[in-house]
Amino acid sequence: MSPGALDGLVEALRRLPGVGPKSAMRMAYHLLQHDRDGARLLAQTLETAMSAVRHCQRCNTFTEDEICATCRDPERDAALLCVVETAADQAAIERTGSYRGLYFVLQGKLSPLDGIGPHDIGLSRLYARAGEEGVREVILATNFTAEGEATAHVLSETLKSRGVVVTRLARGVPAGSELEYVDLGTIAHALVDRR
């Protein structure tokens, strides 16, 4: 009843975040029964994205170029550098339309309990980037979770000791929440009130 190729597909679908055994099976059946074209399209876009998409050499976000379109945009304010945990968080801030500076995307957040230290999330590259001429202010927009706050604290201490002006998104963002799920108005407000 469950042949090898179908089992293999169900197992692979479970690698997607938020997909358990039941939804993986539903997805596999749906594709086989109703959307084989969609399945082939997904296979092809996965291959393409995995080989074409890399990290911007400057800000670390996902891009198909050496340097991403945001970093190359002469209209952006190069004096502002906003530090986020993930490209998804960057996308959330971009959707507010209220920030015109540049970004630096960390590789995650400090999590000593999981053995994730400063090196693992690319802090030394951020320090170098923040020390470049023209950067006037670093805005810390890590999540308002325990780990995000700890990351912001470490960044703030280190950058201030190097003479960089550091601000933090205002606490309009509800504590314990992740930026990606916060409504745009709250993020916009927190950007204005940054401290």
Next chain:
Amino acid sequence: MSPGALDGLVEALRRLPGVGPKSAMRMAYHLLQHDRDGARLLAQTLETAMSAVRHCQRCNTFTEDEICATCRDPERDAALLCVVETAADQAAIERTGSYRGLYFVLQGKLSPLDGIGPHDIGLSRLYARAGEEGVREVILATNFTAEGEATAHVLSETLKSRGVVVTRLARGVPAGSELEYVDLGTIAHALVDRR
């Protein structure tokens, strides 16, 4: 910020059932950041499944063979034929471990409002199959939704007029629910109490 290959992947992920724009983006970012091997595995298993998995010539379920393992199993009781709407429903019944007959998987359910008629869900093939020598009883296990009940009604009338013994899963299954999500005990009980 959102390059072509990434956009294309997000769009393709939305073809999966239950995946909206936000979760598609989360999935794409997750694969790019943390699980490129998983993404390549998914691409490859999609390709394999779409080319290898087809419908059993006898019962319509998914298989890599001409005739599926269930239909070929001499231990199964060929006198019983259980009609389900989908392969997922068949899998749910199999998990109860309380049914040892054979199956016929419809291509969905009758839905006149959506223009889905008897031909679209393969009823004529079922009538032929149910009329084969050796079939003693057809158990209708379509969902207990309005459409599933309507399908069961049509099947029951037609099969009875051809002299086939027709039963329906007992109404232990809560009305309005889909078999796939019903606990195994309830399905097992409903199988025993079929009427």
